Amino acid sequence: MADETLFESERRRSRTDIAAVFRSLATALENDGPVTLEDGPESVQVDPPESPLFEIEVERESGEMSLELELEWGENESSTAASTVAGNDDAVHSLGRFEIFRDRASEWRWRLVHRNGNIIATSGEGYTSKQNALKGMRSVMKNAPDAEVVSK
Known part of the structure; x- marks a missing residue:
């Protein structure tokens, strides 16, 4: 071929x-x-x-x-x-990418980073395992593609 x-x-x-x-x-x-x-x-x-x-x-x-x-x-x-x-x-x-990383406390977190390097969103909490951080990240990706914007 x-x-x-x-x-x-x-x-x-x-x-x-x-x-x-x-x-x-x-x-x-x-x-x-x-x-x-x-x-x-x-x-x-x-x-x-x-x-x-x-x-x-x-x-x-x-x-x-x-x-x-x-x-x-x-x-x-x-x-x-x-x-x-x-x-x-x-x-x-996509103009962004999700990153999975360990924080200073050795907990797993995710963040959404624009290709210019700015952090757009974070997990807000640490996870005890990389698998749980990936699960949380995938949940956001799945459940919020067309999320409503509410001003308070």
């Missing part, structure tokens, strides 16, 4: 923007969830296996330096290989 590029993004970005992409990838990998990559209206979602091949390469070529990070796995190793490829108006495009 011929090679097929499912998603590609190449443009100059600030170090802060690059760090935000890495944080999003790290969060998805830590949470055993799918990884979503997006650039404007284009996006792809993949689900790497528990232990993909991880390659780091630093090159100097013709006066230019490059740092390449690569995860590689067979399609049969993935829970859902290349499960979503979007680039049309029907695609759901």
Whole structure:
């Protein structure tokens, strides 16, 4: 079968923007969830296996330096290989990401972070397990997609 590029993004970005992409990838990998990559209206979602091949390469070529990070796995190793490829108006495009993390008291929490780095929402409470924090986060995602806004 011929090679097929499912998603590609190449443009100059600030170090802060690059760090935000890495944080999003790290969060998805830590949470055993799918990884979503997006650039404007284009996006792809993949689900790497528990232990993909991880390659780091630093090159100097013709006066230019490059740092390449690569995860590689067979399609049969993935829970859902290349499960979503979007680039049309029907695609759901999020400007935020959920993060699961441990707080200073070693309790699990979630937060919703805009891609500019601002925290939009938090769990408000710590959970004793990562699984319970994920359950609380998913409950918000499921139960409040069209929540009513009430002024008091």
